[in-house]
Amino acid sequence: MAESTEARKLVYLVTGGCGFLGEHVVRMLLQREPRLLELRVFDLHLGPWLEELKTGPVQVTAIQGDVTQAHEVTAAVAGAHVVIHTAGLVDVFGRASPETIYEVNVQGTKNVIEACVQTGTRFLVYTSSMEVVGPNIKGHPFYRGNEDTPYEAVHSHPYPCSKAQAERLVLEANGREVHGGLPLVTCALRPTGIYGEGHQIMRDFYHQGLRLGGRLFRAIPASVEHGRVYVGNVAWMHVLVARELEQRAALMGGQVYFCYDESPYKSYEDFNMEFLGPCGLRLVESRLLVPYWLLVLLAALNALLQWLLRPLFLYAPLLNPYTLAVANTTFTVSTDKAQRHFGYVPLFSWEDSRTRTIHWVQTMEGSAR
């Protein structure tokens, strides 16, 4: 590598660095941030793959910790220049209680902010979500909207509520004085539905399709558009924001950015078929067999069963009233704010993103090939 070790002086902390997005952020930082001296990877569950990263020029420090424990967070943040806070409890299936979701997503984020303030860390990038905007409980479409598009952001589900609260805390913390007297600079990235290597729900759909003899059944009309963005591009946006936050603090501090790339606008299921189709699955047009009212009924039945069975075991299917509403409401973004503010251009074309994701599905354990 051409850069001298002298240029390496920055310490980054990635919370949730062993999650689906977090792992991509960690790997992207190692590849694309030449000023990195130390990379701290903080997660409740550390991945074994971290070991192989420890042989490179950057010191990779794995920290097993819990964002809900303020002292653990403060210890991890101390001495870091930049914190990328991706840790979160992503649960729209009723696996965790609302209290736990709030504890991790809201209290965990408060702990990260306070740790920055106490220890003098000045730059904080928060992984928010499109869900802080919508789809809202009224099912209003958000069609090719941007960061300034008016939309009634009203939620009732614990996950979007917690993400919205956490995002607000992060943005309000912009400008707070940190230890040493300088201002904290924060911003939030709002990915739409992320896809790519490691995406658990794609894995679930693939295995469900295999169990159903290579078929998936269309539930959502093809006309409902659902925003998707490739994980490599989301990771790249995090790296760029973190890099530019110091130089462009006045412009970027306290701002939100949707994550976007060249992925096509399609329905959730049609989009998944871009990858699952080449892996041998087909989408069966069953909309006449399974009309929407029946899906609503099934989703409600699933919610009831989840509640009834909770004392015995956790019943958490993909279909519930909330996931049905999200999948069945158009929500797509069209914006260039990230390009204007910090020069973001997707690193991976749609073709690359598609090829990489297909390759990942094909090499998945239990795949048809």
Ligand SMILES: NC(=O)c1ccc[n+]([C@@H]2O[C@H](COP(=O)([O-])OP(=O)(O)OC[C@H]3O[C@@H](n4cnc5c(N)ncnc54)[C@H](O)[C@@H]3O)[C@@H](O)[C@H]2O)c1
């Ligand atoms: N997956 C998506 O489509 C999507 C879309 C928009 C936003 N997001 C956001 O991106 C972030 C990452 O999501 P993901 O899809 O990679 O989820 P993920 O579950 O794969 O990753 C989250 C990581 O956070 C860690 N974590 C959870 N609780 C923790 C705690 N108490 N302390 C420390 N670490 C903890 C988990 O162990 C996991 O490694 C989340 O904040 C999520 O809200 C995800």
Ligand SMILES: CC(C)CCC[C@@H](C)[C@H]1CC[C@H]2[C@@H]3[C@H](O)C=C4C[C@@H](O)CC[C@]4(C)[C@H]3CC[C@]12C
């Ligand atoms: C109706 C069924 C046949 C299909 C169910 C699909 C459902 C599980 C999918 C559809 C949309 C998905 C969400 C969407 O991509 C965006 C996000 C934002 C992110 O912050 C967390 C994940 C989430 C909520 C996806 C979860 C899975 C959903 C609801």
